[in-house]
Amino acid sequence: MKFVAFERAKQGTGASRRLRNTGKTPGIVYGGEGQPQLIELDHNALWHALKKEAFHSSILDMELDGKAAKVLLRDVQFHPFKQLVLHIDFQRVDAKTKLHMKVPLHYVNAEESQAVKFEHCVVNHVVAELEVSCLPADLPEFITVDLSGLKKGTSLHLNDITLPKGVAAVTRGKENPVLVSVVATVAEEAPAPAAAAPAAAPAAAKAPAAPKK
Template structure:
């Protein structure tokens, strides 16, 4: 069951870098903007620690959120989050209003299932190599998944799973391959580690050399 996120927001009148610095330093808030939905953009502030705690959950970025502004609630998705270049601080957030009857574009994380139990890994020593950790989908808000699963149980050694192989919930499409398969990227593959491949190649070479020596003798 997905978690519901409610973000408290406050109208912000002061603009500019100086006002933003005071907001962060004195009030422990960060500036943010709410836009879209056929309405004017609104400058707001939100509690830094509240947002910092919320983003620890990866589903925050792939879920419809609720902004509570002066007692009025709006449905939004987060579109941008600016972070301090080297401190564990957030600088600014952008939220886009959504309508339940209009499609949205959201990046959704990819989860691997049965990574420890898959025979290609558990029995034959393969390793799952992640090539994508998230994928952009388009759907109505009600169909938005918190994540997309890739089951590795039946994936064979050296097999590659592409975007077109993903099992999607009803009403959800992948943006990259929505119209064609030109951008059908690889998502995950199971392969032997490079060291193991080198060892196997060396063993094969030794066996071939031994067989040739026996023939000559």
């Protein structure tokens, strides 16, 4: 994805407030061989870009003062209740340096699995994104995970999926975390109770005895 940024001369709370009042968003770009640089972006264009998944998880082409640079979105600050971006940070990308990035997981084919199709189970996505380490050229926009093999009573772990070439998962705490769990929601129907024996017919009423002569 591409976006345009402009050099920002002034900094400070007051300057940033005045900038936002003119429809701009203050930001900064840092890292790589250059010095940190203050920038500003058109707020409306930025707001729409932030709604796209790729803007958060892929390498971006930033045009600044007529020059192109590869950057990653590193932080964004929103207003607590207004539809307003307060500040945004980008990091320059070095083609020869590995980076750490969170990549979305796209789960597919769950409805075709035995667990969902025949065993009336619900698939819970425990992990929505995965932190990875790779060179910038190998960074995927997302990772597709096929769930067609899920069965009742099973879980899908990190070691069960194949990552793209050149990409390694970064785990913290658990080496093989659960990505997806399968939960049964419909209990097996209990057999119908045996029909009760028919009640005994009531005894016929005794006829009154004939009067003695």
